[in-house]
Amino acid sequence: GQQLNQSPQSMFIQEGEDVSMNCTSSSIFNTWLWYKQDPGEGPVLLIALYKAGELTSNGRLTAQFGITRKDSFLNISASIPSDVGIYFCAGPHYGGSQGNLIFGKGTKLSVKP
């Protein structure tokens, strides 16, 4: 079945540093999504990517849709303490009922002030 592999599993960085994380799959996705989840809350959509090669920014966040359609990258520039949380990549599942999402296991980000 479709699976999403995220790396790294966790990151400990200093405030002000840039962050890079990625998501890969053995199968093609036509949409890539990046969510952030704060402790005890539901995921919130950060960026959605719909086209291979697409590069999209949302403030200090930039995400790219890999040209093979099997990977995506998320970069955070000049990290701040409120960037702490778990970042998930996700994509729509096309094996059965279309539209529901498959999630990776997440990258946990910790930022030292």
Next chain:
Amino acid sequence: EAEVAQSPRYKITEKSQAVAFWCDPISGHATLYWYRQILGQGPELLVQFQDESVVDDSQLPKDRFSAERLKGVDSTLKIQPAELGDSAMYLCASSPGLAGSYNEQFFGPGTRLTVL
């Protein structure tokens, strides 16, 4: 700003007891999803509704889990009897689009279930 509402936020129960979770999607959203998120993992779909109809419940453990969306608006997820392995965050999401196509999903705050 419209949000997905869930209650309760936290639930502690003993194994073999029955529990129920409630979700009120964003007004007008036709599609509703229930996900389960085990600690350290990403959310996994349990059931998907299009209005009042179940579109996908292939991952729902039907011997103990049930879900309904009787009037096509709010939804209830029930577990009976609860088992220790059911401890997880239960997330509800809604989407304005129809099942069968991707539309942005908006998540509620979740219900954290602990089974003792």
